[in-house]
Amino acid sequence: METPKESPKGYSRREFLKLSATSAAAVGLVYIGLSKFNKDGSTVSAAAASVAEIPIIWMQTGSCTGCSVSVLNSLSPNIRNILLDEIVPGKHLSVRFHATVMAAEGEKAMEELKKTAQNKGGYVLVVDGAISTKDNGIYCEIGEVNGEGVTGLEHVRNLGRDAMAVIALGTCAAYGGIPAAEPNPTGCVSVSQVFADAGISTPVINVPGCAPHPDWFVGTVATILLGGLSAVKVDSNGRPTDFYGKRIHENCPRNGYFQLGQFSKKFSDPYCMYQLGCKGPVTYADCPLRLWNSGNNWCVGANSLCIGCVEPGFPDAMSPLRKKAEGWEVNPLSVPPVEKEGTGVNTAVAAGLGVAVGAAIVGAGVAIAKGSAKADKKGKKE
């Protein structure tokens, strides 16, 4: 489809890309705050004096609402900052359609949707949920136009075609996720797949996770607003490397137990969860460093499994959940499981354990590490 799209009121994707280098005034979206409302003589907050509105259409398709609920959990900025204040200085996310929070309903809601979408190239589309395509997508309908139900598939096509960019939030929107699991009863696919099938070229950034961490969403949005779309570096699965660039296993505080061969034998044990089925070795996200729910805990921290929920192919690629991650059945005492540039993991671990590591064994370790990386094709990096 043709791109970029220009519109008198909004700005094109090209302009959007260089938003950071452009003053808000240049894109014609400046609103001057009114000091007359300040009876105590203070100014409307300084930032409010010139705020660019970024209209958001948030479409939940085949969704459980968990992605939206997770974004509500954002700590800093908190959800009040996101909805009301500037998410980054001078820029306000103006949520025009989000069925779970919006006051409007029925036709009033659909009118807002239509009005926002008329500003072609001037809004960001957030999709959470997979898109049902079987039987023309009739398994998911959101609203009516002229008395006819509109399917999620139609919404994503129509709104996606004219959006300045799309964030596919959560594993369902990014890769199909749970509803696309075998036998995929309603023919669910990702946003990218819908676009590919319809020849839509609007940029899509995947922010997977079931549910995604609020920081992954907020951080991605902030990166775009500060540096333009090109500032978001993504891996081969279309997700920002800032958040999905590192293997869970490598940053796991229990990695030391893996190296020592000390494994949890049952759930609730405090050691490495690999033998119980932890998918940390084949999953790329920063959960062990970032932690969840304002730093209170995370999956492995609760003596349970990483289930690989950010990966394409989740859940089938991770099932059964109790099955060990493939390609990692090495003896960690004799052969360190992975060799990466700069980590020095081979020599350090071998020396630390007092294990005599011959050249042949190191060679074997490298070969296995390569094999692991190959087996781990779903999670490969850029």
Place this chain on the structure above:
Amino acid sequence: MAKIVIDPLTRIEGHLKIEAVVENGVVKDAKSCGMLFRGLEILLKGRDPFDAQFIVQRICGVCPTTHAMAATLNLDSAFGIADQIPDNGRIIRNLIQGANYVQSHILHFYHLAALDYVDVTKVAQYDGKDAGLNSVKDFITRALTAGDMSMLGPFYPRYEGDYRLSDEVNISATAHYVEALQMRRLAHEMSAVFSGKMPHNVAIIPGGVTEVPTVDKIANFLWKLNQLRQFIDNVYIPDVLAVADAYSDYFGIGAGCGNLLSYGVFDLESKEKDLSKRSRLFRQGTVSLSDLKLAALVPSKITEQVTSSWYKSGAALYPGDGETEPDHNKSGAYTWLKSPRYDGKVYEVGPLARMVVNYVAGDATVKQAVDGVLSYFNVGPAALFSVLGRHAARALDCKIVADKMADWLLELKPGEPTCVEYQTPVESEGMGLWDGPRGALGHWIRIKDSKIENYQCVVPTTWNASPRDDKNQPGTMEQAIIGTKIKDESNPYEIGRIVRSYDPCLACAIHLVTPKGNEISKFRVI
């Protein structure tokens, strides 16, 4: 005759459409239609039973904990370990579930329901120092300055014509809306202390829980809980009363079917295998408005009917034998929601059912709480069967659970086990009955060759938003809408208020509406 169609009915979980036929200003007929079908019961077939807990949570991101609990109780029973859960495991399950009750109820009242009653635009007049209110005021000011009311999204537009609170209460309630955003997040943080993360926890598993109690976790949980209890006592409950004061006619609107059912929730013992008899904080049972007497819960009386639903198979089936085979061409059907029935009758589930079942059973805590509300408004128990009765019951439910969690925390024993081990059976059957924030949730499993052969869920919103059944009885929410006076057909706020009082969760109910069927209307209003 006019037909009102509200699609999407927003500020609920999921995709819901309501159709109402209005004659002389009164709703003569109503249809509740779920708009999404994902088929999670279908894709569970053939999987490792252990995985069920993780998959079914993805039925609903608002109440995943409830599905985790129903699934693990289901698996506990199928694995033959229902009477072996260690006390630590039982208590931590209660704490994780309780945290989700608090989260869900606060979210529902403030962020889903309140905009039906609270006029946030009044904050434009605010003249104080509260940071949250000044955020709202700046936000409104920007829109007014630009002359673009769309900038007030997602808080505007809305149905107009019936905002009754004083400016002062509108402003304070808006401040509480903002504060409640932090409070519901805090409730999720509290859950994560023991559940690993939210939404979609990892700690509730068959046999118990994975997270262990330590003194620092207990203290962390307790002081988060205490903040929430203060909010519930000093903000949430007073706000519900303030809304009820101003909209007291809603004690007489949205009565529904008059039959209530609860599976009970929050296990107080670990030894009783039969979930319909297990000692629980909120007990199992049914009550009808006609006699207000408690009747014992008999799970075999539960059936699911699909006369009006887009599913193959005609007979009313016990959920353990249930089928989920979509057929969107089935004639005469108008929704993908099934019709669960108890003893062939329509029942309502949710906080109202929990409060009334325990009230008539004579539970001292519930009786004191409910009597407090009834005497405040000088009404009898029948008034609870209403829009406001449901909101009040939900707030009391929230308070009682939050208070009880403080006691449970101190019953934890650091160092003692939280789960038991088990073998996955080759063949077995299971049932998990539990009440989530939105009401009675049942899961049924059949295992063959150590894999899931069949899995069925009967969820709260399927009870409440169900369509007409084999006897043409409308579901309780449909009944609650029928007979309602609509003051202004172009602003039918009454319907949204009735529907939201049930706190529907359509991702749970997972079904879809008919393509336009019998249009009985003369013209469309909405």
